[in-house]
Amino acid sequence: MSLLLAIIADDLTGALDTASPFAALGFKVRVAIGPDHLDAALGEAPEVIAVSTNSRALDPPAAAEVAAATAQRLLAAAPARFLKKVDSRLKGNVAAECAAILGVIGAARIVAAPAVPEQGRRTEAGSVVGRGVAAPIDIAAAFAAPGVRVDVADAASAAELDAVVENLRTGDLAAGARGLGAALARKLASERAGGEPGDVAAPAPAPIASRTTLFAIGSRDPITAVQIERLSLGRGIAVVDAPDGALPPPPAGLPLVLRCTDGAAGTAADPDDVAARFAAGVADWVAAASPEALVTGGGDTAFAVFRQLGAGVLAPGGEVLPGLPWMWLRLPNGRRLWCVVKSGGFGADDALSALFSKEPERFVPVDA
Structure with a gap:
């Protein structure tokens, strides 16, 4: 099976939400949660591979080094095309990472198109504008x-x-x-079917989360804050805060939101330590509460949680909503857990509560 596309992202939610449209259209997709898991992901012979360099918070030289090394390893797999996934609001080390990858693969130019229209984020007159963008962001x-x-x-x-x-x-x-990832997915699917991008059939609907769902949200993005508020007030779901990632012991009762928050005023905890502490607590709650579904929010949180749960290579099956990919995890005890991942800045205000729009008692797995 030939490798059609290699996606390099600077965080895990970006890798997943950009790769998932390909899975929804029938391509075999694998996502490595970090460069250390790239060889294992390639070993599963995907048609589309995505990898998170987890480099958004690094300084530019370090981010460029990681991006270049990742591109070099992918180049050996001979993908037909590369896609550099960038944040739609251009956070992180966009210039350093793109220039580094460009140098490795020998590309002539970068074609920058960070728009995500279905999230209300457009590019106009060379700038990013729209939902969640306080002022136009100059792309060039x-x-x-x-x-x-x-x-x-x-x-x-x-x-x-x-x-x-x-x-x-x-x-x-x-x-x-x-x-842009979704547009590439439509193009590849149309080429496979022998038609035009507009002829591609709509993806099959994904399963809906069950009432025994655990939400683990680390993103502090204002968009996510509104989504949690809607979920809590509109669906009556309790929220348990985790200052600096420290969760209390797990009681019974799902659905429930675990929310990572700032610690005491005047303190400044290391973000990696916070994410690791929160992930360890989430794993304890997963073991104690046995949820049927886990919804994570925020790239650092998703990476830390999946690493804690022993999942280095992910196989997205599609999306529950635009920008919210889903997948199965096999836990260390052998139990399967259905997971949804959401970028902090993605989704409508009711994105989390919409998971329960049909109010099912249990979800029906699409992959037994």
């Missing part, structure tokens, strides 16, 4: 690096992103977010 400036050619593509709809993909040339490094 975010990608600027010595000797690097960057062509910025405006897009306000899926059709316009389809056009961006159609105009990509051999040797381009595509750089974008979930919107």
Whole structure:
């Protein structure tokens, strides 16, 4: 099976939400939660591979080094195309990582298209605008690096992103977010079916979360904060706070939200320590409460939780909602756990509560 696409993301939620549209359209997809798991993911012979470098919080030189090393390892697998997944609000080390990857793969230019129209995030006049964007973000400036050619593509709809993909040339490094990933998925699916991108059938519906769901949310993004409030008030689901990631011992009772919060005023805990502490607590709650479904929010949280649960390679099956990928995990005790992952800045205000829109007593697995 040939490798059609290699996706390099700087956090795990980005890797997952960009790769999941391919899984929804029938491609075999594997996601490595970090570079250390890349060989194992490639060993499963995917058609699309994504890897998180977990480098968003690194300084630019360190991020560039990790990105270049990851690109070099992927280059040996001979993917037909590379996609650099960037944050749709251009957070992180966009210029350093893209320039490093460009140098490794020998691409002539970067085609930057970070729009995610279905999340209300567009690119207009060379800037990111829309939901969650306080002021226009200059795209060319975010990608600027010595000797690097960057062509910025405006897009306000899926059709316009389809056009961006159609105009990509051999040797381009595509750089974008979930919107561009979904457009590439449509193109590859249409090529496989012998039609046009618009002819691709809608993905099959994903399962809906059960009433025995545990939410583990580490993102502090204002969009996520509103989603938790809607879930708590609208569905009557309790929220347990974890200051600096420290959770209390797990009591009974699901569904429930575990929310990582800031610690005492005047303290500044290391973010990696906070994520690891929170993940260890989440694993204890998973073991004690035996949820049927786990929903994580935030890239650092997702990475820490999956690592704690012993999952280095993920196989997304699709999306429950746009930008919310789902997958199965095999826990150390052999039990299977259905998981949903959400980027902090993704989803409508009711995205979390919408998981219970059909109010099922239990969800029906699509993969026994």
